[in-house]
Amino acid sequence: MAQPQLPPAAAWLDDRLGIAKLGKKNLRKVFPDHWSFMLGEIALYSFVILILTGVFLALWFTPSMAEVEYQGSYSLLKGLAMSEAYESTLRISFDVRGGLLMRQIHHWAAVLFVAAMSVHLLRVFFTGAYRKPRELNWLIGIAMLFFGIVEGFIGYSLPDDLLSGTGLRISQGLVQATPVAGSWLAFFIFGGQFPGDDFVARFYTVHVLLLPGIILALVTVHLILVVYHKHTQFPGPGRTEKNVVGYPLLPVYAAKAGGFFFVVFGVLALMGALLQINPVWLYGPYNPAEVTAGSQPDWYMAWLDGAVRLMPGVESEFWGVTISWNIVVPALVMPPLFIGFVALFPFIEQRFTGDRREHHLLDRPRNAPTRTGIGVAIMVFYGILWLNSGNDLIAIHFGLSINAIMWFCRIAVFVGPVLGLVITRRIAISLQRADEQRLEHGLETGVIVRSPDGAYSEKHSPISTYEAYALTAHRQPPAADETTDDLPAKKA
Incomplete structure (x- = not known):
């Protein structure tokens, strides 16, 4: 039977790169079908949308702290002195056609990007998809989440409005609290005294060049490893550790993935059009002497804010150096320990269980009760810190004592994870026994x-x-x- 002829351009490339052989091998690669696998796709598509909308915004944003007088369309701020960064953000919002829509899609995509990565990592954790040979991909996922959070924080700090400036002022204080080297680090990051004249230009370079490049490289390596290791799958008829049951990349998976990309884009466009986020014109330009009442960061930074609020004010002095433990412990010690434990968990589990086999079939969370309990304990710990970041707003809206909320969170942050682990483990074991009964009877x-x-x-x-x-x-x-x-x- 005659082989089908390639188009001239494809034949030219095939003669030099061997793309036909490569495509024949990889374009029919099988991917399993399960709704939870779409969580990673949501994160990927959100990142693509961030790049597309970010290019649009970069055409009009001015990364400068030079002072100008506002003469734009928003009458309430006319004649007010502000930085060029803030003025250009207002111009994008009110004077550039489609600018406000693009700003809001960009911000919502950033929120969704971090949220989808977080939920995707939870799915990987609770199903044991991080086990050998995928430990490296787990570390890459943790790194992507970390850089995504930093990228989001720097991104919403660029407009130089009062809310973002307040967040930057807090972060500058956290950096300065670093023992011995704090002042030097703050000067290096902000280019001198805060707020100074250089930080927007510096942050802009990091936001549009450095961090997107790092995240893009990590995404590429992550996808290569997914193809190399083959995709995990849930147990089912015909599914073993040696095969993958699902649909080929072309035409089935590619068609579904392409359609799902436009679904994600459409939902984000709808959110950008109907749901207001980060209305910088209501906050005004940043003034170090002012702080917005009830100011809150984006949700993925709230746990750090809650941790700093939780720690009592304790200081010590050693050899003329003041150590602010209420900053050092929650902001400089706890986050690396927390992230490090989560990142190294595959190796910790392997060390304690002695299981060094390759795993391509996923676990049901109930069948790994200890791991599931630890995952819930981590979520409870994170959730209590996240809740405490809004203790002032909770106290106001519900008429509660802020001190009572604070002490509740201080106790719950230690007791809650333990209770979460024990209760979840018992529930998982009970569900296992129920499965035994259903299987037998x-x-x-x-x-x-x-x-x-x-x-x-x-x-x-x-x-x-x-x-x-x-x-x-x-x-x-x-x-x-x-x-x-x-x-x-x-x-x-």
């Missing part, structure tokens, strides 16, 4: 039958083959070592 039907000897019992119907696979897949024993005669080797 089938599903309850509510139909009572009478036996020939007069006894009454409930009739059970057998579970489906698919569900039986899901319930028993985690019981697969490790492969036995084999000798040259194909018999299992005897263990000493």
Whole structure:
């Protein structure tokens, strides 16, 4: 049978690069189908949308702290002195056609990018998808989340409005609290005294060049490793550690992925058009002597704010150096320990369980109760810090004592994770036992039958083959070592 001829341009490239052979191997690669795998796609598509909208905004944004007098369309700020960065942000919002829509899509995409990465990492954690051979991809995912958070914080700090300036002032104070080197670090980051004249230009370079380049490189390596290691899959009929059951990249997966990209873009466009976010014109230009009442950062920075609020004011002095423990512990010690524990968890689990096998089938969270309990403990710890970042607003809106909220969070941040671990572990074990009952006896039907000897019992119907696979897949024993005669080797 004659081989199909390539178009001239494709044939020219194939002669030099061998793209036909490469495409034949990879374009039919199989990807499993499950809704939870779309979480990573949402993060990827949000990043693409961030780049597209960011290019549009970069055409009109002026990264300068030079002082100008505002003469734009927003009458409430006319004649007010402000930086060129803030003035250009107002110009994008009110004078550039489609500018406000692009600003809001960009900001919502940043929020969704971090949120999707966070939920995606939770899915990977609770299903054990980080296990060998995917430990490196787990570390890359943690790094992407970290750089995504930093990128988001720097991005919403660029307009030089009162809210973002307040956040920068807090971050500058945290940097200055670093023992010994704090002042030098603050001068290096901000280019001198805060706010100074250089920080917007510096942050702009980092925001549009350095961090996007790093994230793009990490995304590329992440996708290469996904293809190399093959995609994980949930247990089911025909699914083993040696194969992947799903749809080929072309045409099925590519069509679904392309359609889903436009769904994500459409939802973000709808949010940008209908849901207001970061209305900088209401805050006014940044003034170090002013602080907005009830100011809150974007959600992904709130846990650090809550941690700083949680720590009592304690200071010590050593050899003429003042250590502000209320800043050092929550802002400089706790975050690296927290992130480090999460990043190294695959290796910690491997060390304690001794499981060094390759895993391509995912776990149900209930089948790994200790891991699931630890994951819930991490979420409770994060959630309490996140909740405490709004203790002032909670106290105002609900008529509560801010001191009572503070002390509740101080106690809960230690007790809550332990309770979360213990309770979640017990629930997971109970669900395992329920699965055992369903596997052995089938599903309850509510139909009572009478036996020939007069006894009454409930009739059970057998579970489906698919569900039986899901319930028993985690019981697969490790492969036995084999000798040259194909018999299992005897263990000493």
